[in-house]
Every structure is written in structure tokens, then in C-alpha cells.
Amino acid sequence: MPSTDEPCADHGVEATGDRIEPTGADRGVAARRDRAVRAAAEQGLLGPETPVAGLLDVTGVREAAAALRTAFDEVTADGTPVLHAFAVKAAALVPVVRLLADEGLGCEVASPGELALSRAAGVPASRTVLDSPAKTHGELREALGLGIAVNADNPQELARLDALFSAAGSPAPTGGASPVGLRVNPQIGGGSIGAMSTATATSKFGVALRDEGARAWVVRAFLDRPWLTRLHVHAGSQGMALELMAQGVRETYELAEEINAAAGHRRIDTLDIGGGLPVDFTSDEPPAFAAYARLLRATVPGLFDGRYGLVTEFGRSLLARSGLVLARVEYTKTAGGRPIAVTHAGAQLATRTVFVPASWPLRVRAYDAKGRPKPGPAVAQDVAGPCCFAGDLVAENRALPLLEAGDLTALLDTGAYYFSNHFAYNSLPRPAVHGFAPDPSLPGGIRFALVRPQQTPAEIVTESGEAQREALTDLRTG
The missing domain is CATH 3.20.20.10 (Alanine racemase)
Structure with a gap:
């Protein structure tokens, strides 16, 4: 079960009106991320039938690889x-x-x-x-x-x-x-x-x-x-x-x-x-x-x-910073006076974060349905996933602009382990993963490339032994 976090702003940011803006060296990464989220919404990468997806910043990955090579060359x-x-x-x-x-x-x-x-x-x-x-x-x-x-x-x-x-x-x-x-x-x-x-x-x-x-x-x-x-x-x-x-x-x-x-x-x-x-x-x-x-x-x-x-x-250090999991808020509610946003990204993707949150914390960013940074004062709220157990929370008592149904949440720093180490709880599908890079000729200035398609229910059934459906009923005891 995730521990209760005191409401707080994320590190490395400064307040600018209703937005949280990154400081110094963080700006390039954050700017690419914001453009990618908006472009993903504009280009239809997320929607009612595709409520969660992984995004990978190809520029960030290349920069990390170059930094590694240079560090040891020197x-x-x-x-x-x-x-x-x-x-x-x-x-x-x-x-x-x-x-x-x-x-x-x-x-x-x-x-x-x-x-x-x-x-x-x-x-x-x-x-x-x-x-x-x-x-x-x-x-x-x-x-x-x-x-x-x-x-x-x-x-x-x-x-x-x-x-x-x-x-x-x-x-x-x-x-x-x-x-x-x-x-x-x-x-x-x-x-x-x-x-x-x-x-x-x-x-x-x-x-x-x-x-x-x-x-x-x-x-x-x-x-x-x-x-x-x-x-x-x-x-x-x-x-x-x-x-x-x-x-x-x-x-x-x-x-x-x-x-x-x-x-x-x-x-x-x-x-x-x-x-x-x-x-x-x-x-x-x-x-x-x-x-x-x-x-x-x-x-x-x-x-x-x-x-x-x-x-x-x-491994992790090369990719973590360049990835985010983007999820649609399906419903919002309150319990015990605390707002809860129910999203499609939980333990099936952020397994370590859900089960051991103190060791594997994630920053969460709030965006509106059009992929724009969500305005408004910070409100302590829970961000929940879709899995059928009470502890499926990626953020607990976290200070964010109040989320509403249709908004988008972004789990940052998820480029390593979160895309490929899927936890198949509730037979939830593996989401699509898209790489992105700047392209001024496209809406939002971002071009996406499909890395892996979203898993289909038919594929889940196949993996779960559909071809062996009668295997156990055909067994006969002596």
C-alpha cells in the first residue's frame, strides 16, 4: 500500500501563475514533454478506446547515449x-x-x-x-x-x-x-x-x-x-x-x-x-x-x-528520464473528503511504484483533455489506477490541479522498466508505446512513431491458452 505523502510541489520547479515551470537545465526536457502531450491529444493517440499510452522522447534518449559515450571518452x-x-x-x-x-x-x-x-x-x-x-x-x-x-x-x-x-x-x-x-x-x-x-x-x-x-x-x-x-x-x-x-x-x-x-x-x-x-x-x-x-x-x-x-x-539511467506514461482520467470521486482521480495507469505499468512507493516515487503532471498543462490551484488528491485492489495508487495525497474526467495524467521518468515490464493483473492490455521527435511540419510540431501497438483482447486470450481450452476437461482421473 502506498504511504501517505504530504502535499507538496515537485522539486526543480518554480511557480508561474497557475503553471509549474521547470528551472534551468530542466526546460528543454519539460518543453519537449509538454509539446508531445499536446500533440498526442491533437493527433488522437489517446481517446476513449485508447486511454493509456507510453511516450518516449527520442531526442532525450540520443542525448543520454551521447552523454555516456562522452563521459567515458574524457x-x-x-x-x-x-x-x-x-x-x-x-x-x-x-x-x-x-x-x-x-x-x-x-x-x-x-x-x-x-x-x-x-x-x-x-x-x-x-x-x-x-x-x-x-x-x-x-x-x-x-x-x-x-x-x-x-x-x-x-x-x-x-x-x-x-x-x-x-x-x-x-x-x-x-x-x-x-x-x-x-x-x-x-x-x-x-x-x-x-x-x-x-x-x-x-x-x-x-x-x-x-x-x-x-x-x-x-x-x-x-x-x-x-x-x-x-x-x-x-x-x-x-x-x-x-x-x-x-x-x-x-x-x-x-x-x-x-x-x-x-x-x-x-x-x-x-x-x-x-x-x-x-x-x-x-x-x-x-x-x-x-x-x-x-x-x-x-x-x-x-x-x-x-x-x-x-x-x-x-539501463535505467539511459532511458528513465525520456519516458512518460500518459493516461486518461475516466472518473473522479471523493472518499473521506479526499478527491480521487481514477485513471488507466496503475499497477499493471507502475508496479514498483504502487507496491513500494517510498523507493520508487513518480512525479505526476496534470493536463487537460486537449493536452495543455492543467491550470488551477493545487489540491491534495489521489491518482488511482484501474486494478481491482485498493492499493492501486500511483500518487496518494498529492498536490495537483484538481483533475476532472477526460483530463490526462502523465507519469514522468517512466522510460525504463515501465514500458516493457508489464504486470498482467486483471488481464489488462499492454499499452501502445510511441516514440516522438520534433517536426515543425506536423500539428503540434511533433512526429510520432509506433514502437509497439496496444495489445488486443484477442491477443490476451491467445496468450492465456485459448488453443488448449479443453485441455483440463479432457483429463480423466483413473
């Missing part, structure tokens, strides 16, 4: 191989992956489905990394055959790779010559969101380096396997301090130096430092790629001197 020695691999789980949509590939990014995948999406988007195997704590024999064989980089998670997986190489009659990766690494957990501690903290003492990910005998085992594992050439760490996520993330990278770098010294040569040639850069959900400020890269250079200077190739795996 701290890395010339000639250093650097792969920025987008974490596909953050937006498992082929056109999004394709857009990021066009911006020079590869892919980090963690399932057969994500690998299939990456391949459908045209991302080459040489720019793809497979991470998962539960890879099957089949997944490993496919990745090795394609030449995809693989990060093993644990000793049993390394043994499985040993067996695969032995069965192939080769002591090293075959096929496309996949680079192979080992994920380690530096056990540096967690952030403010326990479920997102990947480097705690008992995290399920990687080899726990501070457990008794673990570090020595890792060194020996590399010395025994000439094909093992990478170390992987992912210490960050939402709620983690940048300093703690940098500490995890430093400890992994020091382990790489220890292994290379023990081998007598550069056995480890690449460090995969993961992603997990936190997003500020209170403003339109861009992701802090430059600040993080500078912090890493100060904390781990040897990481950038050209001796190691680098891989990053950012």
Missing part, C-alpha cells in the same frame, strides 16, 4: 576498447534497442528472450554480453556458438563451461571465440533499496569475494583456465551511492591486478563494471554519467590507462 586513454552495453531488461523493445545501437551501444542480455530481441534489433554478437545467474546448457552453447561474451556467475557454471569446451574437443571457446569472464561480488554493502542491492554479503550474484577461501579460489580459477579473461562486477543500482559503486569497481580492479601478477602476464584483459547508475526521480536533471566517470578515474586511475578494455551495462 577519462579513458586513447585506443582503449570500450563497449557500452545497454541492459535490455530496462526496455525490452526491439525499436528501442535498435535506436541505442544506432547511437553506438551494444546489449547486455540476461535471458533467451532478451538475446532474441537484441539479435532482432541487429546488434552484432561482438557487441553483446550474456549475464544471468541461471544460464542453462542450451543458453551457454548458443552464446559460445555465436561469439557472444559470457560472464559466468559461480563455480558450478565454470564447471559447466569446462564440460562444454571438453565435449567440443577444445580447451577454449570455439565458434565465434566468445570472451568469457567471471562475475564477482565485492560484498561492499547495499543501498537504500535492499531488493536492488547486488553487492551485499548475501547477494545471489557472483562469487562472494570476502567469504572464506573465495578470493584464493578465484585466482586459481583464472590460472587454471587460459580462456578466462574478464572480471565482471555490478555493484550499483537505484538507491546506491556513487562512492560505494566506485569502491566495488576498485576492489575488482585490484583483484584483476592480483590475478595478472600471479599469472605473470595480462591474463585479464577486460573489466566489465556493470551499470546501475541511480536516477533522480525528483527532477529533469540528466543522468550523472560524467560525475561517475570522473569519480571512477579518481578512485581507480589504473582502470583508464589503456591496459584494460572496459564494458559498461547501464
